Amino acid sequence: MRSIPVSAADPAPLLAVEGLKVHFHTRDGVVRAVDGVDFQVAAGQTLGIVGESGSGKTVSSLTLLRLAPPPAKIVAGRVMFEGEDLLTQSDKRLAEIRGRRMAMIFQNPATSLNPVLSIGSQLTEILRWHTGASAKAARERAAELLALVGISDPVARLRQYPHELSGGMKQRVGIARALLCEPSLLLADEPTTALDVTIQAQILDLLADLRQRLGMAMVLVTHDMGVVARMADRITVMYAGRVCETADAVTIFNAPQHPYTRALLESVPRVDHSYSGARRVLPSIAGRPPDLLHAPPGCRFHDRCPEATAECRQVMPREHVVAAGHTVSCLRRGSPGESAP
Amino acid sequence: METRLAPPSGIWRQSWYRFRRNRAGVIGLFLVALVVLTAIVGPFFAPYDPNDHSAMMRGASNAAPGAVNLFGTDRNGYDVLSRGIYGAPTALAVGLGAMVIASIIGVLVGGVAGYVGGFTDEALMRGTEFFMVVPVFVVILAVVRLFGIMVVGTPLERIPNLNLMTIILLLGLFSWPQVARMTRAEFLRLRHAEFVEAARCIGTTPREILFRHILPNALPPLIVLVALGVGGAILAEAMVSFLGFGDPKSISWGQMLFFNYQSLKVAPWACLVPGAAIFVTVLGFNLLADGLTDAFNPRVRS
């Protein structure tokens, strides 16, 4: 098992994903949704996983808790979390970890809460199950957390039902639910995509504040470069089931190495940039992501890459360290080719 | 996850491609084909006239299956195999006839309700609900019996299979509410579909929108419903006939059961054959409907 050091000062990360492969067995063949992915998260750190739809970012994050729905199948890899491999644990052990040590915030706050249960019972149920707290203690703790996520009049809210809350409020309840047992790692899959920009800003503020106050680590999955710039310490860029580049946030934005990372950053129009006068052209990436049912040989990005050579069409690049804490998978950046499977 | 199929293009051809992958659907299609084939060519191969009960005169009723009568004879001396074969066209006539009537009324009522909306919709749907709460069997039994008495002595009496046609008509008249509700739901969904709005933007006439955009897209779930309904109508006719309210002049599986259930211990084959025929036919249409559901759903995977 190869491992890539996150940084010299961090020998044992909180979470280490190694060689993860998740395949979808469909009637039409095998879809290699996640095809050999490595990343690490240190305690208290926020890792942003960025990619487009089909990049495997959501499947990777769901797999951490073995929540990826069928026909997804974990084919290979390890998910080391607090010293144990989650992929080999029993379902019972995993249930103890879920929600308690590692919790999740979902993309759609409207569907992630049970519509027929009051906010109070949804929150206290988890607490009582994980910690065996008394009903009274659980209610107090739930109210405390609702206050923490900025919900006014928390005791009254416990009696309300999801439909009585706005979208932003529901997402706050979702966050409170995730924080109930003070997990050491929070998984957030596009936590603000379904929300309006002004509400998104409020939720991002809240997450940033909570992370600081509770010292939690976070895995933030998103396609929004602005969100990841605001939140992440480190960023992993994924494309077509593979990791392209991993580095700290400043390096990703200021000195990206992988051609895909560069192109992705350039293709986003900026609200603080005037486009009038000049010819309006955004640098865009031609073509579209590959069909993972028939993944091309070689580098997955080669057919859209301006720098691709003949070698890129044949050889799959492996991750390699270009600087301390900065890894890139690109043959043109000195990556070695992957040995034949 | 974006996964793309690389199969044949064309909506119907792709549906067929997906249909073939549903084993239940393929079995259903096979069973239905078997019944249809029996109905069409079976009569040419039937060993006896289905109305020939001369065996009774020879004291050969309730004869066990053998070389003379492949599936035996029943208590009236009919050849079970021949009568079973002649039951197939009756069953199909009932199933298809009832569903043709139900589809015409249902699509018209549901379509108007869904497309026009407003008060028309309310009125039509309340009417539809009335037809749904009527106890169908009681009405069919009563009408068949009363009608049977009323036509005696009138020229109507000479129409062949009049009772059967009455049953088909009544089954059709009470099966359309499901079709109407499904049609209405589809029309409501499609009326505000973006591609319909796009057509309105272009200036396409309402009539063209209805017939070129909405109707073709509403068809797939209706076809599934009708396939299920055919099985249901066949079963319903069998039940009516089994209760002795069937058409004595036509040959139906339900009626074979009615004539023979009392001799079940003596001649089980006389009940088993029509029973199996009903089972195979209804199962066939249900499995076919299951396959069609998959065929029309492009999102079906694995």
Place this chain on the structure above:
Amino acid sequence: MTPLPDAPLLDVRGLRKHYKVLKRALFGRRQARIVRAVDDISFVLQAGQTLGLVGESGCGKTTAARSILDLVRADAGEIRLDGQDVRPILAGADRAAMLGVRRRMQYVFQDPYLSLNPRWTIDEALREPLRVHAAQDQQGWKERIAALLETVGLEPRHGVRYPHEFSGGQRQRVGIARALAVGPDVVLLDEPVSSLDISVRAQILNLLAELQDRLGVAYVYISHDLSSVRFISTHVAVMYLGRIVEIGAVDEIFARPRHHYTAALISAIPPPSPGAVDKRVHLLGEVPSAIDRPTGCAFHPRCAAALPICREIDPALQPTGPNSQAACHNPA
């Protein structure tokens, strides 16, 4: 239609669409409440310009655009095309006149998958506008469709395929081609890139910009994504609860937003650069429902700069710069 001299291409005046909703309290009587989805909005669009219509969900931007093309029937207002009010024509019985208007204004929908008939090939989808408008003899259609596909960056041989055989970006190209088929002067674009992946968004935005430069078509670009609005628009109108609260030249408004809601919207977008200085204008609470529209300035409960007058009097649009107007008693 003879254009009046000096009349703007599209001149929307006092457009209004209210919905009645029946709200029933437990055991109570039904109460009719009014949702002011679009409440007297006005704007002007010149040939070759793009007006970005922005706001959060429920602000009425889509209803406004739909009522311009009579997809939703407006309650009041004028929609002047070259000086002539086309609202009665679109709602009227004169089919030839109606088609004449529709030839000049077209719509591109948000979700290109839903806006294409799944049972039609791309060729059939593009043939519909040609058939309805009988623009040419049938022999010319084939070439016209091929030319349209090429215009939007697809190949003519793609025409035999069905929508589900395309990616989202390609489908949106088809949606744009269908809108362009009748040669419109104004195209209303309803969130045309928000359902697409980031790398594909840039392609479609570039295509829209290029088409505008080449064909001189004017756009109304509806979006909640201010970055793309900044890229594509020459002018921008910010909507809040059914009203335009700020309108003007795009650079003027983005460089110095005067309405506090505009400022908050712009600053709420996290810039794609880590460690950027937070210059956020913080907003209190969430968007109220359009049923319970606050009195006075509808924005006052969330506004940090609200004055006592803001609770009483609804501000009108006032000039705030050479090419901009804002509806605010206490502009920034």
